[in-house]
Amino acid sequence: MAATRANINWAGVTFGSTSISRVTSGVFSQGGKLLTFKGDVDLYNTVVANVTNEPHAAFTTADVGTMMGIAPGTTNTLTATLNDAKGATGGAVVFTLSNAVFETAEAQAHHAQFGSVMGTWQAFSSDGVTNPLAITRV
Amino acid sequence: MIPEGRKAGSRMVDRVSSILDVAEPLLGVDRGRGERGYIRIQPHGRLFVTRSPADTILYPKGHPRDGQERYLWTPAAGDLELGFLKSETDDA
Numbered sequence: 039m040a041a042t043r044a045n046i047n048w049a050g051v052t053f054g055s056t057s058i059s060r061v062t063s064g065v066f067s068q069g070g071k072l073l074t075f076k077g078d079v080d081l082y083n084t085v086v087a088n089v090t091n092e093p094h095a096a097f098t099t100a101d102v103g104t105m106m107g108i109a110p111g112t113t114n115t116l117t118a119t120l121n122d123a124k125g126a127t128g129g130a131v132v133f134t135l136s137n138a139v140f141e142t143a144e145a146q147a148h149h150a151q152f153g154s155v156m157g158t159w160q161a162f163s164s165d166g167v168t169n170p171l172a173i174t175r176v
Numbered sequence: 177m178i179p180e181g182r183k184a185g186s187r188m189v190d191r192v193s194s195i196l197d198v199a200e201p202l203l204g205v206d207r208g209r210g211e212r213g214y215i216r217i218q219p220h221g222r223l224f225v226t227r228s229p230a231d232t233i234l235y236p237k238g239h240p241r242d243g244q245e246r247y248l249w250t251p252a253a254g255d256l257e258l259g260f261l262k263s264e265t266d267d268a
Binding site: 134166 | 234
């Protein structure tokens, strides 16, 4: 089966040895930020520069216990696969966030609804210049 | 290092594949053994691709060579830059 070139559903979400299942939503961000400058009589920015990047990630799952069990500040590698829409070989994309630091878990539950929890991560670069967010394909 | 301009395709997996098709043979990646090339988007339109997602361009903070290049960079066809890991005993 040929890859559909469309992706749907996260799989294989792991933070170090902790497997995170029942995932309903996930985000990986390059975390780019822009610095703008204008001066004198400028009405519009005359310089826009990217001088800060803060890669981060967030996942929401129904597995409240697992996510709440991760201590804020824990550092490990966060990996997740964004599957091909029809499960075709070679269609999935794998995200790896090295040096991912678990930020917090926020659980919520409403009456007569499934509870869920969102975990968030920030990441640091070992050398200050290498992006900790890597992408590959299955 | 591969220029971002080498990316091709309209979907993410196409663009990832177009870079890995160039990089993985150069890196000697054996997908049959579970190896992969990992792409890092770097400033100035460059893609840093290595066999480990933990590889860094410079020696890491706290290393005796903190801030120095880990690779010897050589220009190659197609505006690529091939990085060869320096020996730990190379002059800094």
